[in-house]
Amino acid sequence: MNYIQQAIEHALPSGSPGFDVLNVPLQIQFSQLQEALLAGQFTLTTPLHAVCEAISHYHCDILLVTGRPACLPGVQALIQHLQPVPVNRIVWMDKYQVHEWYPFNQQGRIGNPKSTAAVGAMLCSLALDLRLPRFNFKAADIGAYSTIRYLGVLDNTVNTLRDENIWYHEIDLDNPDATLDARLHFPLRGNVTLGFRQLANSRWPATPLYSLSINSAELAKTIAGDGVLNVRLKLHGKSKDSPPESFILSDAWLQDGTPIAADALTLKLNTLADRRHSGSHYWIDSGSVYLK
Structure with missing residues (x-):
């Protein structure tokens, strides 16, 4: 309330009567x-x-x-x-x-x-x-368990994960022996948001999880033409007795087989729906509470 009050007071011309935001009538039906x-x-x-x-x-x-x-x-x-x-x-x-x-x-x-x-x-x-x-x-x-069952590329406008955009099915991150099919790889033509849903129902709401972005200007130029980038993920952080903790990039290559360096791509946690296309990231994802 003070933020609104101060902003309006600064915008008022000199000599204007005092303004109190709490005195503004708000009519709601x-x-x-x-x-x-x-x-x-x-x-x-x-x-x-x-x-x-x-x-x-x-x-x-x-x-x-x-x-x-x-x-x-x-x-x-x-x-x-x-x-x-x-x-x-x-x-x-x-x-x-x-x-x-x-x-x-x-x-x-x-x-x-x-x-x-x-x-x-x-x-x-x-x-x-x-x-x-x-x-x-x-x-x-009663216990916490992973709800990530289907992982893939979210639509650009709404948080939905269509069946044709699913990369991995029937994921079980609570299983210490869980793995991703190493034979699967997926084509990309730009930056995307990876998300997940729990049920095998395309109408079920999906949740943003990672942003996959291209860091290399040369790679971006190649993809902007006729190039297609193939990407493969793998699970990270699992041990004999504990399940995996996250997804990471396994490898990437162009359609002609040219391998892509690991630093040309970034896979970063991004779990806020309204932050998908912004430059900043949720502090819980980044671990940073300072604005950059």
Whole structure:
């Protein structure tokens, strides 16, 4: 708010009356927002459709809906419209009645639905230590695992991975013996974003993972003509008892067999969808918290 306030104050001509951004009326019709969400005009609609489709596929008994977005009337209306389970089996965790043991209760109810993640982690930890008597919680089955099953080139405009752009299928990065087929190589004609999806469904949202860029001006000139660059990847960081940690470039060559030096290409983590075509990278990917 201060950023907006200061920017406007600097732009005001001298002698202008004082400006307070908090005094600016903002008129919103929530019914229009809800209609826009149902019509798919918000980016939130697509992942909600995908999640509801998955829930419907698994024939869940009860659906618990939690988190800050679950408090929005439009989100609730969309989930009720999609009906991954019958409406009477959907439990909304905002304002859900709880007992005094709940660490974040407000007057006997869940005040902040995001707190359910912390409380769930607490219950999981207690269950692993067998400290939840008379409560069946299979905490041992809960664990982190890789969702990278299909890896390939993402579309330029939206985060979708079409079947014809998939490079590797049925990847299992949780397996210490996992390898990539060394016989597979793929043609490139420019810089691309590599991403992945979890399911064998082209409509399932894909996630950006790497940016593969060409550093050599000479190589770029060759590809800009009739040249085609062939690239092969391999897994990196695996050992006898631990699964692989990442993908790296194995080798690259032109269609006439000319090998390409390793420093002519860069494969870099780039997991933010809106950073695919920018010069900077997400700090979690780069490890740098300083602007360059």
